[in-house]
Amino acid sequence: MKTNTWIATTLLAAAPLALGHGFPDIKNERSGDLFRQLHWGQHWDVEDGVIHDGNSTGVTVQAEGETLYLAYPRGGSTENAIVYFTDIFGLQLVNNRLLADSLARAGYFVVLPDLFRADPVPADALSDPNSSFNMTEWRTRHPITQTEEIIDHAITAVRTGFNASHVAAVGYCFGGRFVARHLATGGGVDVGFAAHPSSTTADEWNAVVGPISLAFGELDGSNTPENRTNIEGIFSAGNKSFQTSLYAQAEHGFAVRTNLSVPLKAFAQESAYWQAVRWFDAWVKGEY
Ligand SMILES: *[C@@H]1O[C@H](CO)[C@@H](O)[C@H](O)[C@H]1NC(C)=O
Ligand SMILES: *[C@@H]1O[C@H](CO)[C@@H](O)[C@H](O)[C@H]1NC(C)=O
Ligand SMILES: *[C@@H]1O[C@H](CO)[C@@H](O)[C@H](O)[C@H]1NC(C)=O
Ligand SMILES: *[C@@H]1O[C@H](CO)[C@@H](O)[C@H](O)[C@H]1NC(C)=O
Ligand SMILES: *[C@@H]1O[C@H](CO)[C@@H](O)[C@H](O)[C@H]1NC(C)=O
């Protein structure tokens, strides 16, 4: 009971701080089943098959002073890259690595930086009532300036170390905000996709210049109908190249982990994956 009270108090206390400070609105974070599988359709450079739960198949390297998880496409080309900005659970959450592997199987060289320098939020921190994890302290350890430094290093590695000529970005929850920030002029990213972004400000959406695709969940309290309408209004008024999708029964975090035994949640997760891939493929091929 003591720890339950602590969690509730912490979550309530944390929520007002979350907006405008670059941190996820954690009252909306939910745990779910692990991301388990992707069903493959017909697609260029995609091997048919299903990734079941198990370990990721990429490699972890050091570059530009950061730890990067790398997933290569078939053939090993690094020309078309995706930089992957994770949720607060980081590259240590197998779901994130499996999703990176999945994006690689669609033909992209995927680079997933360790956004928290080996200090992510533990996977069970929000769902385990006995967790002693202190979110306030964690936030203090990871200011936005640090996240930006890590992302800049990752983009430098992708462009000048791996010689990528097209650089896309995907971002989930916490990471979604950084897709918007890096699609601004000089941000180093050409085209982006974010699912259930957290804490992104109107100014950040407004500054986007690259093509952007967003996936929202109906049940995500971090992206209310009002928030979504505001974002779409900003995109329209700014004549931006954009696309948005809204998935029924999908909660905050659904594109990375959700309850796959609920058909519409599983559909939402897989569709968010294909949404990103199609958006990037079309851009790389010059279709828009
Ligand atoms: C998954 O891979 C990581 C990194 O190689 C390794 O540390 C870990 O032990 C593996 N886990 C399992 C269950 O094989
Ligand atoms: C939390 O701790 C209590 C007391 O040690 C224990 O009875 C309970 O099973 C624990 N709950 C979880 C989810 O681990
Ligand atoms: C979490 O850390 C903050 C800052 O150090 C501290 O004020 C707070 O008491 C801590 N909460 C718990 C439950 O330890
Ligand atoms: C990137 O280009 C440089 C200069 O041409 C070359 O030395 C390096 O091997 C290339 N790196 C990769 C990963 O292809
Ligand atoms: C989302 O909308 C709520 C009101 O519904 C507002 O308080 C909050 O600032 C908005 N969040 C973002 C990130 O725009």
Ligand SMILES: *[C@@H]1O[C@H](CO)[C@@H](O)[C@H](O)[C@H]1NC(C)=O
């Ligand atoms: C909007 O942008 C497109 C190119 O993406 C351009 O052709 C069009 O003229 C722009 N419209 C306005 C009103 O600026």
Ligand SMILES: *[C@@H]1O[C@H](CO)[C@@H](O)[C@H](O)[C@H]1NC(C)=O
């Ligand atoms: C996942 O959904 C199934 C079907 O509705 C339900 O039985 C199960 O309890 C859910 N699992 C979790 C962890 O919520």
